[in-house]
């Protein structure tokens with residue numbers, strides 16, 4: 001039994017058919033966890049879809065209506081880069097509900113992980129780059145509205161810049177945004193995050209971790225957030241089709257556990273979402289995401305409480 005809850009729904013699949021985004025990966029992660037005995041059914045929570053009230057704290061009424069009625073323009077679909085379907089809409093509303101649930105789990109148990117989400121390119125009034133609804137922003141606004149947290153940090157390690165996150169929270173002193181990404185990659189225009197770590201093409205484990213870990217430490221010490229949202233992209237992997245960095249699986253696991261440890265040491269709950277992953281072999285993407293869950297488990301077990309972790 002895991003020392004925290006995983007959040008999963010069998011309608012997380014974005015229904016993309018043959019597409020570079022392997023939307024079956026959510027189910028494959030769930031199945032690998034059960035098959036390898038890493039989790040049991042009791043470790044999972046099943047989310048409800050986020051309410052429209054929750055979604056509308058971040059997104060415009062117009063964009064929400066377009067998604068719900070299927071009235072996207074050709075330009076909307078081109079920016080979104082995935083085909084529209086009612087299943088897609090259900091999946092992203094569930095993803096937002098799932099990230100809310102994972103964040104509430106993190107506040108209770110120290111960690112909470114949603115087996116989807118991290119749709120960090122979504123903007124208030126449009127979708128982009130496979131991302132229709134910004135689940136992490138929805139969860140942050142929900143926790144703030146409930147009075148559960150005041151300040152949140154987003155640590156985004158997807159290989160692509162978190163442009164939606166940066167745009168949404170640009171003038172908000174209650175949310176600190178940190179993005180580490182490949183500079184020469186999508187999106188072309190990168191609105192400034194609180195901290196942007198722009199990596200050169202083909203950067204390897206050592207260079208990447210050498211930039212990320214000190215920046216995370218400094219941000220946590222200075223900003224002192226009440227919760228950390230970890231956007232744990234699998235696409236900095238060296239064999240990713242849409243990424244141009246050269247991290248190994250071991251390096252990625254080290255990345256995850258390092259961020260988790262820094263949160264844990266300071267008693268900051270960590271809510272994790274998956275984000276991108278487009279390895280030539282989908283099994284590699286699935287393994288990298290499963291390793292993120294194992295990294296959280298290992299840190300939670302090694303440091304059973306925040307006070308113990310300080311020693």
Ligand SMILES: [Zn+2]
Nearest residue numbers: 158159160276
């Ligand atoms: Zn990505």
